[in-house]
Every structure is written in structure tokens, then in C-alpha cells.
Amino acid sequence: MKFEKILPIVYFIPVLLVQVLIVPYFELNGIVPDLILILVVYYTLKYGQLYGIVLGFILGGILDFSTGSILGSSMFTKTLSAFIAGYFYHENLVTSVIKSPQFLGAVFLASIVNAISFSLITNFDISLNIFSLLFEQGLLPAIYTTILAGIIVVLSPKRSYS
Amino acid sequence: MRIVKNIWDQFKEYFVLVFLLLISVLFISRSDHPSVKNLKTTTFGTFAFVTSFFSDVLPSTGLKSENTKLREQNAKLMLEVNKLREYGIENVELKNLLSMKDTVSYKLISARVISKSFSSDQTTFTLDRGKEEGIKAGMAVVTGEGLVGIVERSSKDFSLIRTLKHLNFRVVVKDQRSRFQGILHWTGSQLIISNLPKTSEIKLGDRIITSEISSFIGQPFPIGIVKKIINPDEGYFNNVLIKPFVEIEKVDNVFIVAVIPQKIKNSVELNYYNSEHR
Numbered sequence: 001m002k003f004e005k006i007l008p009i010v011y012f013i014p015v016l017l018v019q020v021l022i023v024p025y026f027e028l029n030g031i032v033p034d035l036i037l038i039l040v041v042y043y044t045l046k047y048g049q050l051y052g053i054v055l056g057f058i059l060g061g062i063l064d065f066s067t068g069s070i071l072g073s074s075m076f077t078k079t080l081s082a083f084i085a086g087y088f089y090h091e092n093l094v095t096s097v098i099k100s101p102q103f104l105g106a107v108f109l110a111s112i113v114n115a116i117s118f119s120l121i122t123n124f125d126i127s128l129n130i131f132s133l134l135f136e137q138g139l140l141p142a143i144y145t146t147i148l149a150g151i152i153v154v155l156s157p158k159r160s161y162s
Numbered sequence: 163m164r165i166v167k168n169i170w171d172q173f174k175e176y177f178v179l180v181f182l183l184l185i186s187v188l189f190i191s192r193s194d195h196p197s198v199k200n201l202k203t204t205t206f207g208t209f210a211f212v213t214s215f216f217s218d219v220l221p222s223t224g225l226k227s228e229n230t231k232l233r234e235q236n237a238k239l240m241l242e243v244n245k246l247r248e249y250g251i252e253n254v255e256l257k258n259l260l261s262m263k264d265t266v267s268y269k270l271i272s273a274r275v276i277s278k279s280f281s282s283d284q285t286t287f288t289l290d291r292g293k294e295e296g297i298k299a300g301m302a303v304v305t306g307e308g309l310v311g312i313v314e315r316s317s318k319d320f321s322l323i324r325t326l327k328h329l330n331f332r333v334v335v336k337d338q339r340s341r342f343q344g345i346l347h348w349t350g351s352q353l354i355i356s357n358l359p360k361t362s363e364i365k366l367g368d369r370i371i372t373s374e375i376s377s378f379i380g381q382p383f384p385i386g387i388v389k390k391i392i393n394p395d396e397g398y399f400n401n402v403l404i405k406p407f408v409e410i411e412k413v414d415n416v417f418i419v420a421v422i423p424q425k426i427k428n429s430v431e432l433n434y435y436n437s438e439h440r
Contacts, residue, residue: 016209017216020277020288027411030327032280049175057182064189065202066209067279068286068314068322070330072189079182086175115282119350121190122283122329136351137282 005051008043012059015039016066031141033148036063037114040078041085041107041149045097049086056082070122077118081110098156107149111142199315207317210276210288214320217276217290230272230415236306237270237417240384244371247338248382270417271295273303273321278411283350285327285410287311291418292319302372302419308384308407309333309372310416321418325410326353326385334376335385337362338369346370346385346404353386355402362400364388370404381421 019035026032036059044052060078064071088106097103116138170177192198273289291297293316303310303323311325312333324331327348335355336343342362344355358364368388372379386406393400 013212017213020213020279021217024278024280024411027280030280030282030285030411050178053175053179053182057186060186061189065205067277068202068206068288068324069279069281069284070190071193071198071202072186072191073284075189076183076186079179079186083175083179118281119283122350141282 005047008039008055009058011039012036012062016063020067028144031144033145034111034114034141035148036060036074037078037081037111037145038107038149038152040082041110042097042103044082044085045089045100045103045106048089049083052082052086052089053079056080073118073121076121077114080117081114084113085110098153103153104146104149108142108146111145112138115141203315203317206288206315206322207292207320210290210317210320210322213277213288214290217274233306233415234270234272234417237304240306240308241304241381241419244382244384247369248371251338251341269420271297271420273416273418275414275416276320280411283329283348285325286314287323287325287413287416289321289323289416289418290319292316292321294318295418296420297321297418301421302379302381302383303416304383304419305408305413305416307409308386309379310408310410310413312379313418323416326406326408327410333379333385334373335370336373337364337388338371338382340364340368343373343375344402353404353406355404357399358402360393360398360400364391364400364402366391381419383419 015035019032023032023035040052040056040059043055056078057075060074060076063069063074063078085106088102088109090102116134119137189198271291273291275287276290277288279286279288287310289297289303297313297316299313299315301313303312309326311323311328311331314322314324316322326346329348329350332345332347334343335346340363342358342364344358344362346353346355348354355370366388370385370388371382372385374380374382384407386404388402389405390403391400392403
């Protein structure tokens with residue numbers, strides 16, 4: 001059980017490689033889906049809010065160190081996103097997280113929080129347009145990430161773990 | 163004791179959240195500390211090494227070497243053409259002067275983008291060239307179309323590029339026709355020159371290039387064209403939206419302009435990149 005809880009950190013490296021090597025080919029007007037966030041949300045729904053918060057912090061930290069973004073920015077946003085996703089956690093669903101209806105909802109909401117908080121941290125401007133903040137920088141990346149999560153849901157095997 | 167335990171059990175998620183968010187904020191505030199930067203350079207170099215290994219197996223175009231030569235030639239021609247444009251305009255303005263010294267020599271180092279980190283606020287690239295090839299922080303990165311960004315930091319074999327679409331990227335630019343100067347920056351969704359006087363004679367379609375007075379990009383590199391002039395009713399300033407020549411998202415190969423530092427200028431001006439290495 002303990003090893004299972006370390007697994008997302010192991011999975012993080014290949015997911016990050018896909019994020020920086022393959023995902024850029026699918027950018028739309030500079031917007032790309034966030035695979036790391038999907039990973040964080042998945043494990044938050046699997047193991048709970050507290051676990052997700054710590055995982056978001058760790059993975060966000062590694063992300064900041066690896067990609068050259070402002071140190072602490074992804075740490076902050078992934079931690080907060082995991083906290084939000086944690087409200088979708090339900091003990092009875094832990095065996096089939098990816099097929100649960102909560103998964104896409106959690107990804108969508110966590111994505112919005114992730115994108116908006118990231119913009120606020122890195123680009124806080126008193127003249128910031130609320131529409132731009134919510135729509136361009138919050139909603140569009142969230143929709144794209146949720147669509148990708150939906151594709152993962154569709155493609156994932158249908159076997160039941162319960 | 164039992165009360166404390168009860169409170170902890172009931173609110174532990176909130177306590178942990180607040181604690182970790184505070185640590186994150188602490189990291190954000192210390193992001194530019196030299197020791198943190200050194201650590202980031204090391205980890206980024208390690209990750210770039212892994213990335214470069216995998217990026218080699220991704221689909222690559224044929225005729226690689228010929229393409230590289232052609233791209234280099236293209237980039238050099240772009241720089242030459244831009245320089246000639248500058249000379250043409252300067253000749254009109256300075257016709258009474260006898261001659262001008264050409265103090266700039268371009269040495270181009272070709273590099274491949276091995277990974278891209280996209281976000282609306284901070285788009286960065288990792289290149290497969292580093293200190294071994296003489297790449298230093300602050301050097302300009304270009305393609306055949308124009309400026310892509312600057313080198314933010316470099317490890318032995320890799321470099322991290324801060325692109326035009328990065329909130330911390332700021333450069334002094336000028337309108338090539340009217341010669342008005344301003345500071346170009348990325349807002350998170352637009353490339354903009356802000357606070358230009360309303361009297362500035364900038365027109366739609368004007369070419370925007372980097373200015374010689376920039377403390378780290380002292381050569382005229384093409385940036386883009388004026389797409390829109392935002393003229394508010396109040397105040398004395400306009401904002402100008404720029405459409406960049408380079409499609410940042412589609413860049414795969416670049417050139418680093420290894421220009422000899424302008425010592426006198428650097429010693430006079432406050433240079434961010436000098437302070438970084440103190």
C-alpha cells in the first residue's frame with residue numbers, strides 16, 4: 001500500500017516528458033492541456049484530499065525546478081487544485097476513479113483554479129481584465145484539459161477493480 | 163490535549179494546505195535568489211539531459227544537415243536585411259555625418275528546441291546547446307523571422323530560453339519608421355508596448371524592432387508589426403498591440419546570437435544579467 005502511494009511520483013517523470021515533448025504539438029493558440037494536473041486529480045480522488053494536497057505540492061515543486069517557471073508558482077497552484085479536487089473524493093469510488101462521473105468534474109474545476117491562480121501569481125496586475133482572467137486564462141485551458149481527461153476516460157480499459 | 167487532537171482531526175487538511183501554500187509563497191519570494199537559481203540550473207540541466215534523449219526519437223525532418231545550413235543562411239540574411247533597413251533610415255536621418263562604424267558582428271550558434279513549457283504567462287524552451295558552445299545568459303535567440311527570446315540560464319550542455327511570451331521578458335523596442343521607443347512586454351495574452359505618448363506617430367503595420375539602447379539586446383532584431391493601437395479617451399498614453407513575426411509555439415530550430423558584450427555600455431547601465439552573476 002505504501003509503495004502504491006509513491007507511484008505517482010514515479011509516474012510523474014514519463015508524464016512530464018509527454019507534457020514537454022508531445023503535448024506542445026497539440027497547442028491551440030498557446031493553450032495546452034495540463035497532464036500533471038490530471039495526474040494530481042486522479043490520485044487525489046484515489047487517496048483523498050490530504051494526500052492530494054501533499055502530492056500537488058511535491059509534483060508542482062519538481063515541475064518548477066524542471067521547466068524553469070517561477071519557483072513556487074506550480075507548487076502553489078497544484079496544491080490548491082488538489083485541495084479543490086479533494087472535495088470530489090468519496091471512499092466508495094476509490095476503486096474506479098477514472099470511470100467515475102466525479103473525475104471529469106474534478107479535473108474541470110481543479111483546472112480552472114489552477115489556471116486562474118497561476119495567472120494571478122505570475123501576472124498580478126491591478127488593471128487585469130476579469131473576463132480575460134476567467135475566460136482566456138481560466139476557462140479555455142480548463143476545457144482543453146478536461147477534453148483530454150475525457151479522452152483518457154474513454155480510452156481507459158473497462159475492467160472493474162471492485 | 164484531546165481538544166487539540168480533535169481540532170487537528172477535523173481541520174488537518176486546512177492546516178496542511180495553509181502550511182504548504184505558505185512554503186510555496188516563500189519559494190516565490192526567493193525565486194530570484196542566487197542559490198535558488200544555481201539549484202534550478204542544476205535540476206533543469208539534468209531534466210534537459212533526459213528530455214534530449216527522448217526528443218531524438220521523436221519524428222524528425224529529413225535532410226537535417228541541409229535544412230540546418232539553409233536555416234542558418236536564412237537567419238543571417240534576416241539579420242543583414244534588418245541591419246540594411248536600419249542603415250537606410252539612419253542614412254536619411256544622419257546624412258550630414260560622414261560615416262558610421264559597424265560595431266556589430268553576428269556569430270550564430272544553431273540549436274534545437276528539445277522541450278517546450280507552455281503556459282499563458284511563462285512560455286519557455288529548452289535548447290540542446292549550453293555553456294560548452296559559449297552560450298551565456300542574456301544572449302538573443304532568433305529564427306529566420308525574428309526574435310524568439312533570450313537565454314535565461316545555461317548549464318553545460320543545455321540552455322533555458324525565456325520567450326517573448328513570458329511575463330518577465332521585457333525589452334526596449336522602437337518603431338522602425340517613426341523611431342519612437344517603448345518597452346515591449348507580454349501581458350499573459352498579448353504582446354504590447356505600453357505607455358507610449360499619444361503624440362507618437364505610430365501607424366498600423368509599422369515594423370517593430372529591438373532598440374540599440376536595450377541593455378542586453380543591443381542589435382536591431384525584428385519583433386513584429388503593429389496590429390492595433392489602443393487609444394484611451396483619458397490620459398496621455400497609448401498602448402500598442404504587436405503581432406510577432408515568429409510563431410513562438412511552432413519554433414523547432416533557433417539560432418543564438420553570440421554577440422561580444424558591449425563592455426562600456428554594460429558598465430554604465432544597470433544590467434539585470436550582470437547582477438545575476440555577482
